[in-house]
Amino acid sequence: MHLPTAHELSEQLNRGETTSVKLTQQYLEKIERTEPRLHSFITVLGHEALAAAEASDRRRAYELPKSPFDGVPVAVKDNMITKGTKTTCASRILDNFVPPYNGTVVQKLQDAGMIVIGKANLDEFAMGSSTENSAFGRSNNPWNTDLVPGGSSGGSATCVAGGQVPWSLGSDTGGSIRQPAALCGIVGMKPTYGRVSRYGLVAFASSLDQIGPMTLDVEDTAHLLKMISGYDTKDSTSANLPVPDYAEEMRKGSLRGKKVARPKEFFTGEGMDAGVARVVDAAVEKLASLGAEIVDVSMPHLKYSISCYYLVATAECSSNLARYDGAQYGYRTEGAKNIVEMFSKSRAEGFGAEVKRRIMMGTHALSAGYYDAYYSKALKIRTLLKQDYDAALKQADLIVAPTSPIPAFPAGAKADPMSMYLCDIFTLSLNLAGYCGISLPAGFTANEGLPVGVQLFAGAFEEVKLLQASYEFEKALGVVGSRLPAVVG
């Protein structure tokens, strides 16, 4: 038995073997059964989802489906704006916020007839690597519920890995799609910056944030990416480029003769769990056995990516989160005597500890006397990092990297913020460069049987090349569908 993929469900719907109402009911039942153990969701949309499913079935019976995926359920991370449905960002400061409009990706899902079944849990404002920073409690890893699922898109990972929904959307600012995908044994992709509109994605770090698919296999990632990609007049940073039929293009490539760069800085073994390293090394060998040429390269500035990232991301966050002031929406403190007191108390009471920490880091890095030493310096290091990527991608078609240095870890194990930031060592630099990357299930640790991910990166708007390699690599790895987690709907 394996969990059904969205493309399989789409085929069943297209052949008339099931209905959207049946599917939606089944998934709602799965959620009801497993949610006490997984806690994937902040909001589950029961009757709204069923009403949308009924409308989808009527379209299939009497009109035309809006897309091949009309009627397939999907979950979105709760930092994507949904009209009429609470959007909290897992923060107290937005716990009663009901948006008056849809984000572009949510609108695109609905335009394709898909059924948004829930708003998935996350670290508050997508800041974290475990979902422990959610104001509404952490999500649990379906492979072992004592462990975290990773983050920040942890709920988007657990709902897919735990079979509560066939696929979901996450957002990735420094690895927030890829790391939880790896820790939960699913596929997670960060598209090139600009591939997917950010309109209606609650901003954390605007030059790094990107929405992407979290799915059971590469084929689903290709389908979902096509659905959400494209130019949007409401996001001036979205790319005005055609959207290929990724699922079709994906089948046309071969790894034979392709060059895959292996940056030595990603394979030093330092801080790396031995069980994870064994799985990743075996995956790299598999790439070679498929006919890819592994090219050893050096990307000398990768070691600075954590410092660079935490200056750039927090600077942007301190600016973006200035909008939460209790004036127009969201939480407001009681009884403030003047406006400054209202701002300062609303923010103090509404934000959690990590969000406050990052706002202060960013404010410090941007403040008079420190701007040149920190923010301006980080932007120059960002240039050097990007040049490292460009040099590697000049020598090779793709880059291979581990996703996380460690498998899923117990809650509370990374209480010191710096130790949590170090978990993102293999993912952050891709966002700084802006290029696309994917984490694929590579295997399981020998001792604990926990999932391990491996990443492939490609250049700007080279999603087709990335998916072609991933599709073949995934089949050779043979991990997808091979084992079911302990908790499954």
Added chain:
Amino acid sequence: MAITIADVEHVALLSRLELSVGEKERYAQELSDIFGHVEELNKVDVTGVPPTAHPLPLKNVFREDVIQPSLPNAEALANAPAKEGPLFKVPQIV
């Protein structure tokens, strides 16, 4: 570089965050650790390196200045913590 309680108070004021005494002490320690780590960037020679503020080589992005419908007043006010008539209501400003 050590970040003092006074530094934390200054940054908290700029950030409009009211902090407890315990929070100030904790953040002084944590921010010192983090900015201590960040000091490693001083090892890199960035002479002549241009900054990258944004991953795409975008210049100005223009569009036609066409009037679009905006959010109706009632919807814009629907999430307001306090309102009066067609306006957001806040405590005294000046």
